[in-house]
Amino acid sequence: MAKQLPYHTIHAIFSRFRAIEPEPKGELHHVNAFTLLVAVALSAQATDAGVNKATRPLFERVQTPQQMLDLGEAELVEAIKTIGLFRQKAKNVMKLSRILVDDYGGEVPSSRAALQSLPGVGRKTANVVLNMWFHQPAQAVDTHIFRVGNRTGIAPGRDVDAVERAIEDNIPAEFQQHAHHWLILHGRYICVARKPKCGICPIRDLCPYEDKSE
Incomplete structure (x- = not known):
């Protein structure tokens, strides 16, 4: 588990996430x-x-x-x-x-x-x-967010409740609404469990993870 990243680093990380995908969406189909x-x-x-x-x-x-x-x-x-x-x-x-x-x-x-x-x-x-649906800055911590939060130091915690609190406490307010989706998408497609795709990671230089792959 990485140490908690400082505010300015987290701000820089989410600024990059926002630049790549300004309005991230969930991938579950629904109509209401x-x-x-x-x-x-x-x-x-x-x-x-x-x-x-x-x-x-x-x-x-x-x-x-x-x-x-x-x-x-x-x-x-x-x-x-x-x-x-x-x-x-x-x-x-x-x-x-x-x-x-x-x-x-x-x-x-x-x-x-x-x-x-x-x-x-x-x-x-x-x-x-x-x-x-209700556009509240609620943070649902799944396996992807738990892994990314701990691996990167964005939101470290020993259980999902701790990671949820770390997200709420340490991610700047301007990113809270979409933080959940940015972290899920990053964990699902780049910071994957077995062999993270560090070679194409947009936050590689800001991430303290030691076992980076190419």
Whole structure:
């Protein structure tokens, strides 16, 4: 785990990320807040590409909690059976859809506490929805962000909660809204787990990682 980078270095890193991709977007397919919530919940221990393959046709048919209830659990299971843990995820999606209809008028709430009270929705899922749909500077720490944060010293921490706090505490406010996506994209395509692509890394000269590859 690298030491926490100083403010000026972090500012320089995110300035480069912003120059390369001013408006980074998440890669999960969705059409509204509800489909985003479902997609993120389904993405646990699965790839975005794998989730998108199942949800693109699903979201042509289902775009609201009531439509999900009308679809039924059996049809949902069939639609998402290529995604890991699909049976339990289907149960959770049906339960959260019922709660959204009964308690929230069919709308997705915009508070972390309310989101986390839904079945199958943890802090990471809640933070993704808050960030992507409600444009709150919430930081969802996945494996990519955890790795990049620790490897580079941008946001070191021994667990995901510590890394989330480090992002909130140390990344300048002007970059908070998009920090989550910049870090995910960097970890997914350049600062990969086994052999990071340091030769094409835009922040190579600012990164303290010692085992740089070419």
